[in-house]
Amino acid sequence: MKIKKHFLFDNQNNQIRYAPSPNCAGKIVIPEYLVIHFTAGRSMQSSEKWLTDPTAKASAHLIIGRDGSIVQLVSFNKKAWHAGLSQWNGRAGLNSYSLGIELDNAGKLKRQGNKWVTWFGEEIPDEDVIVAQHKHEISESGWHAYTKEQLETALMVSATLVQKYNLLDIVGHDDIAPKRKTDPGPAFPMENFRAHILGRSENEDDMSFITTETLNIRSGPSARYEKLIPNGLPKGTKVVILEAQESWRFVDVFDSVGEEMDLQGWVHMRYLKRA
Numbered sequence: 001m002k003i004k005k006h007f008l009f010d011n012q013n014n015q016i017r018y019a020p021s022p023n024c025a026g027k028i029v030i031p032e033y034l035v036i037h038f039t040a041g042r043s044m045q046s047s048e049k050w051l052t053d054p055t056a057k058a059s060a061h062l063i064i065g066r067d068g069s070i071v072q073l074v075s076f077n078k079k080a081w082h083a084g085l086s087q088w089n090g091r092a093g094l095n096s097y098s099l100g101i102e103l104d105n106a107g108k109l110k111r112q113g114n115k116w117v118t119w120f121g122e123e124i125p126d127e128d129v130i131v132a133q134h135k136h137e138i139s140e141s142g143w144h145a146y147t148k149e150q151l152e153t154a155l156m157v158s159a160t161l162v163q164k165y166n167l168l169d170i171v172g173h174d175d176i177a178p179k180r181k182t183d184p185g186p187a188f189p190m191e192n193f194r195a196h197i198l199g200r201s202e203n204e205d206d207m208s209f210i211t212t213e214t215l216n217i218r219s220g221p222s223a224r225y226e227k228l229i230p231n232g233l234p235k236g237t238k239v240v241i242l243e244a245q246e247s248w249r250f251v252d253v254f255d256s257v258g259e260e261m262d263l264q265g266w267v268h269m270r271y272l273k274r275a
């Protein structure tokens with residue numbers, strides 16, 4: 001897949017269907033995270049209808065259906081309204097810092113007699129149910145399973161977005177709004193997903209990046225601060241991110257640059273990509 005001018009294209013270079021949502025405002029300066037959601041809806045069609053309805057005041061950049069089909073609702077440079085009241089890693093209000101993907105999925109299920117049913121009363125056959133305990137809950141419940149096609153598409157799209165926008169991490173809505181939200185929930189294989197795309201597991205915290213251009217390294221998080229070395233870091237220098245402030249990253253320089261062995265300082269995020 002490919003991204004051109006903040007729209008998604010498939011491998012045959014056809015633009016993914018675009019159904020513009022009015023539920024967005026302003027530009028994302030530099031997106032940092034990908035947020036995964038479930039729709040808790042009846043169908044892809046009903047979720048698309050809702051998330052493009054101005055009264056919903058909600059949207060996401062993409063919806064992925066159970067058959068693996070995709071619709072784009074908001075271009076990737078605009079803030080979609082998917083995160084709501086949220087916090088992550090020092091950021092608040094994640095709509096300003098993230099891209100959001102909704103997966104068509106009925107969400108948490110209720111037990112009725114010997115059946116699992118959705119909140120809107122539809123029975124889900126046992127083979128489409130995962131019984132598991134949500135990480136923020138104290139007992140097991142039924143959760144609508146994601147389909148293989150849907151997870152494969154989500155993996156492909158997410159890898160494309162992480163690479164294109166140098167995203168720092170993939171998180172669940174239930175990570176950034178743990179008291180309010182349970183999506184994407186225990187049926188979503190987050191650890192596996194992150195390991196595949198980011199090349200690391202849940203418990204590791206490898207923030208290794210390389211510079212894509214010659215990059216000035218400064219004593220503080222803006223261009224006003226003095227350069228620590230006159231010629232900057234050469235293209236291809238490996239660094240590890242230790243701290244973030246707006247578009248600036250405090251990094252530990254892994255390679256020695258010239259005479260400098262233990263260099264740490266602030267660089268602009270735009271010229272870093274995941275190692």
Ligand SMILES: [Zn+2]
Binds near residue numbers: 036037038082173181
């Ligand atoms: Zn959500």
